[in-house]
Amino acid sequence: MSFDAVMDALGSDEITAHIETQNVNSAVRLDYNDHGTQHIGIVRDRALELLELLRDEVEFGVYDHELGFGYEEARVVVACAATLHDVGHLVHREKHTNHSLILADDLLDDVLGVYDTRERVALKSEALHAIYCHHSGNDPLTPEAGVVRVADALDMTQGRSRLPYNKGERSIDTVSSQAIEDVTVHDGEDEFGVPVLVEIGMTNSAGVYQIDSLLKKKLHGSGLEDYVRIVAVNEGNDDIVGRLEL
Ligand SMILES: [Fe+2]
Ligand SMILES: [Fe+2]
Numbered sequence: 001m002s003f004d005a006v007m008d009a010l011g012s013d014e015i016t017a018h019i020e021t022q023n024v025n026s027a028v029r030l031d032y033n034d035h036g037t038q039h040i041g042i043v044r045d046r047a048l049e050l051l052e053l054l055r056d057e058v059e060f061g062v063y064d065h066e067l068g069f070g071y072e073e074a075r076v077v078v079a080c081a082a083t084l085h086d087v088g089h090l091v092h093r094e095k096h097t098n099h100s101l102i103l104a105d106d107l108l109d110d111v112l113g114v115y116d117t118r119e120r121v122a123l124k125s126e127a128l129h130a131i132y133c134h135h136s137g138n139d140p141l142t143p144e145a146g147v148v149r150v151a152d153a154l155d156m157t158q159g160r161s162r163l164p165y166n167k168g169e170r171s172i173d174t175v176s177s178q179a180i181e182d183v184t185v186h187d188g189e190d191e192f193g194v195p196v197l198v199e200i201g202m203t204n205s206a207g208v209y210q211i212d213s214l215l216k217k218k219l220h221g222s223g224l225e226d227y228v229r230i231v232a233v234n235e236g237n238d239d240i241v242g243r244l245e246l
Contacts, residue, residue: 001072002072002073002076002114002115003072003075003076003079005114006076006079006080006111006112006114007079009110009111009112009113010079010080010083010111012110012111014107014110015083015084015107015111016037018084018087018090018103018107019036019037019040019083019087020036020037021090022035022036022086022087022088022089022090023035023036023037023089024090025089025090025091025092025093026086026089026093030093031167032093033173033177035086035089039086039155040082040083040086042154042155043082043085043148043151043152043154043155044078044079044082044083044151046151046154046155046185047078047079047081047082047147047148047150047151048075048078048079048082049151049185050147050150050151050185050196050224051074051075051078051143051144051147053185053186053187053195053196054143054147054195054196054224054227055071057195057227058143058227059143060073060074060142060143060144061074061077061126061129061141061142061143061144061145062074062077062122062123062126062142062144065122067118067119067122069119069122069123073123074143074144076112076123077123077126077127077130077144078130078144078147078148080104080108080111080112080123080124080127081126081127081128081130081131081134081144081145081148082130082148082151082152084100084103084104084107084108084127084131085100085130085131085134085148085152086100086134087099087100087103087104087107088100088101088102088103090103091103097131097132097134097135097138098132100131101128101131101132104127104128104131105124105128108123108124108127108128109124112124126142126144126145129141129142129145130142130144130145130147130148130149131148132145133145133146133148133149134148134149134152135149135218136217136218136220136221139221139222139223140221140222140223141223142223143223143224145223146222146223146224147224149218149222150215150218150219150222150224150228152218153214153215153217153218153219154183154185154198154215156177156180156183156200156210156211156214156215157177157180157181157182157183158177158178158179158180158181172206172209173209175206176206176207176208176209176210177207177210178203178206179202179203179204179205179206179207179210179236180200180201180202180203180207180210181201181202181203181235182200182201183198183199183200183201184198184199185197185198185199186199188228188229191229192229194226194227194228194229195227195228196224196227196228196229197228197229197230197231198215198228198229198230198231199231199232199233200230200231200232200233201232201233201235202232202233202234202235202236202241203234203235203236204234204236204237204238205234205236205238205240205241207232207234208232208241208244211230211232211244211246212244212246215230215246216230216246219246229245229246230244230245230246231243231244231245231246232244232245
């Protein structure tokens with residue numbers, strides 16, 4: 001299966017070294033949150049989960065190439081983009097989206113080596129598009145790109161900000177992230193009539209910032225707004241926000 005071959009290639013020493021190295025600028029020099037192996041693993045798992053829930057609900061971007069691509073190639077695009085979306089941190093956090101494109105361009109030629117030239121270029125274009133659109137401002141034109149962008153925002157639990165928090169940072173970013181206990185993704189058809197339900201458990205109301213500001217901002221413009229419902233429940237003692245639905 002081509003997807004398995006691509007996943008193997010994404011686990012190469014070369015790509016692993018890039019992902020470990022990209023965290024130096026982010027986590028060591030800028031005291032920013034983790035953008036290394038842990039973040040990439042979470043984003044990739046989430047993105048593939050979201051893709052599966054959307055499988056029968058959307059027309060994937062890979063279909064537009066008329067090369068006989070199906071769901072497997074949509075998975076390939078999402079796995080590639082999720083793995084390499086933040087590799088540009090290796091250059092600098094600023095404008096890292098653009099740096100990621102330059103680095104991924106080369107790496108993807110090897111990763112997609114099982115495909116013929118026309119297929120490889122098409123899949124690479126889809127992956128680069130998703131990488132370019134993973135931050136707000138560059139809006140996705142495909143569900144695959146939307147999935148990567150939303151999955152990036154779903155890495156928001158306590159562990160995400162542990163590094164800056166332990167170093168003493170007490171900004172709204174770290175404090176609100178500390179309040180997010182768990183994030184799970186489910187089929188939302190029965191409860192809300194949408195394919196994706198994101199459930200978020202908070203230990204206090206500060207978590208609302210992560211959801212209302214960061215996640216909502218990323219969902220907006222992703223192209224998946226009509227397919228995703230977000231429900232956050234405050235399981236802590238303060239009753240400022242008990243339940244939040246977006
Ligand atoms: Fe990023
Ligand atoms: Fe990211």
